[in-house]
Amino acid sequence: MTGGSDMKNFPLHKVVRLIEPGPVVMVSTLYHGRANLMTMGFHMMMQHDPPLIGAIVGPWDYSYDALHTTGECVIAIPGVDLIDKVVDIGNCSGNEVDKFAHFAFTRRKAKQVAPPLVDECLANIECRVADTQLVGQYDFFILEAVQAWINPERKEQRIFHHKGDGTFSVAGRTLNRQDRMIRWKQFQD
Ligand SMILES: Cc1cc2nc3c(=O)[nH]c(=O)nc-3n(C[C@H](O)[C@H](O)[C@H](O)COP(=O)(O)O)c2cc1C
Structure with missing residues (x-):
């Protein structure tokens, strides 16, 4: 039934x-002894345990060679207060800019991987490439999280989402429906 609906056709692209x-998020890599950051919106959780994360890192990114060659990265999750830096980091290349220095981010030594954590972020996830089967066709890296860090003391805890056209939404209130998650209790603390 289409008549009377307020639903409008929406272009596929x-x-x-x-x-x-x-x-x-930002992806931290270390290549030829130099740390770099890129901005990433195309990623997804794929598995709880061990945690697997799917990430699109395209060959247009300097980070692509770093990730492909070293097999390691850190996914750093910024608070919304860092939005301008994060967008700018996605609009320049580690080929030309030392992004850690230019954007004044602090490197912290990771525990399991060589690329550094980003100290100013809400959270950092140390990852190793687990599967590259879909890289050739889709630039889709499957990463396994091997260590994770959070900063609960950080004042701004809100994350932000890209809406695909240079606009962003900010995560809002948390709604608790744990009492209805009767089949998934194992995922609650
Ligand atoms: C909001 C935003 C989201 C982005 N998401 C992705 C992404 O998911 N995958 C990707 O390959 N590039 C993405 N980019 C583009 C890279 O961040 C950009 O190409 C960056 O300059 C790469 O840095 P590098 O050359 O130092 O690796 C995004 C950029 C922005 C601004």
Whole structure:
């Protein structure tokens, strides 16, 4: 039934704006002795335990060679207060800019991987590439999280999501429905 509905056709090339996942993150890599950051919006959780994360890192990124060659990265999750730096980091290349220095981010030594954590972020997830089967066709790296860090003391805890066109939404209130999650109790603390 179409008559009377307020649903309007939506162009397929803009579907990304409806469902683009989040939060916006930064990928830290270390290549030829130099640390670099890129911005990433296309990623997804794939498995709880061990945690697997799917990540699109394209060959247009300097980070692509770093990730492909070293097999390691850190996913750093910024608070919304860092949005301008994060967008700018996604609009320049580690080929030309020392992004840690230019954007004044602090490197912290990771425990399991060589690329550094980003101290200013809400959370950092140390990852190793677990599977590259879909890289050739889709630039889709499957990463295994091997260590994770959070900063609960950080004042701004809100994350943000890319809406696909240079606009962003900020995560809002947390709604608790744990009492209805009767089949998934194992995922609650
Ligand atoms: C909000 C935002 C989201 C982005 N998401 C991705 C992404 O998911 N995958 C990707 O390959 N590039 C993405 N980019 C582009 C890279 O961040 C950009 O190409 C960056 O300059 C790469 O840095 P590098 O050359 O130092 O690796 C995004 C950029 C922005 C601003």
